[in-house]
Amino acid sequence: MSEDHIVTSFDNDMRELESLFEEMGSIVLLQLKDATRALRKEDRKLAKKVVKGDKQLNELERELNDLAIKILALRQPFALDLRYVLTTLKSAGYLERMGDLTRNMAQRTSTIAKAEAETGPIETLIRMSELVQAMTEDILKAYKSRDSELAKIVRDQDEKVDMAHNSLFRELLTYMMEDTSNISACMHVLFIAKNIERMGDNIADIGQEIVYMATGEWPDSKRIKGDKTSSIILS
């Protein structure tokens, strides 16, 4: 597609949509990094900042929604433009959900830090988070350059997050069985792990949107789902 639209204000609207999405993406990434640092250092102040910071994401998403609706109603885009507006709209929803999950992670971090309880394998949790952070960075790159190949790679990386979640799940179960006084803190850790696992799913979904945006077709092979925790029982 040649770069410019005949109607300049159309290009302006599209560029604004793109920059709103990118702003949301960088805030999500920053929030996740802060939440992870708060978890590692049991830093309640930083955790509180993350909880507060989520508001900004919600506002940006609302702004992006309004703009997308305006473009659809007034500009009636077709073809690549149409796919671009729709996939950005949906992907912004996934980013917003990642923000919610991050906020929840920070809330639980506050609780754990306050209780000064034994939480077990925090390191695995941090590795999971770092994996998701790297995926977020790459998915934002793929969005900016409309790179369906990179989007597919990122989407497939979600399997690694699922695997880490599986092993953490087992680890925590044994931990809780060893000493029941660990249960309360471990449950919070478990939920945080689940949160991070779901962030990975959200990124994979954005990856799918980007493939559709760039190619007009949904990726054919079903994404490899590695989350096995729903069938794990220790006895």
Place this chain on the structure above:
Amino acid sequence: MINKTEITQEALSILPPIMTANNVDVFYGKKQAISNVSLDIPENQITALIGPSGCGKSTFLRCFNRMNDTINICRVNGEIKFSGQDIYDPKVDVVALRSRIGMVFQKANPFPKSIFENVAYGPRIHGLAETKDDLESIVIQSLKRAGLYDEVSDRLSEPGTSLSGGQQQRLCIARAIAVDPQVILMDEPCSALDPIATAIIEDLMETMKEKYTIVIVTHSMQQAARVSQQTAFFHLGELVESGDTQAIFTNPIQERTQNYISGRIG
């Protein structure tokens, strides 16, 4: 994942085309207006012809009922078939052909006669009505099919030109329908109408396609997307791309199509 556009594309291709154009060239004197265009028109579907002004949409549309014959300097090469028969065969009766393949123009052009006479004219010259009652029922049914009857039932003897633009356009559709055609060609039928009158005609087309095949030239991408099942994009006298409307408007193959429908070439 199943690709939805592929399904509809398949559905399109299993319907036998009622008309086919094969390697059609059209010249006005020495100037070539259409180059080597081949396109199937599926039966009981709406096909939209789109493209920038001067790309040859009207010229190509007029080939389907030999309307170009009325232009002295116009010459058509290639083959156009209607139900398997070559319509440019010298043996073809052009008047009869045009009763099978009717036309509705951009500017509603009712005859300077009554509403009734506008619709009765065709059936009368084609000898479709044996009695006065026959004729009357054809007129009424055509007006009904064109969604106009309720608005004019008590003023059939008033001049056609006394109607509003949208009503006049539906009168012209009724006139085309009255001779019981199989195909109706429409050249920008809504370009002079407001959104409500346009919506009424679009709604009408949707019901008409059960009985007729429609080929419509339109400048409105939205209209093409709304009403048609097949879309053909023309540029500089060539057919750039044709196919399932949904596919053309969500994921066209050709860059030229992409650029045009998304507003990137003049």
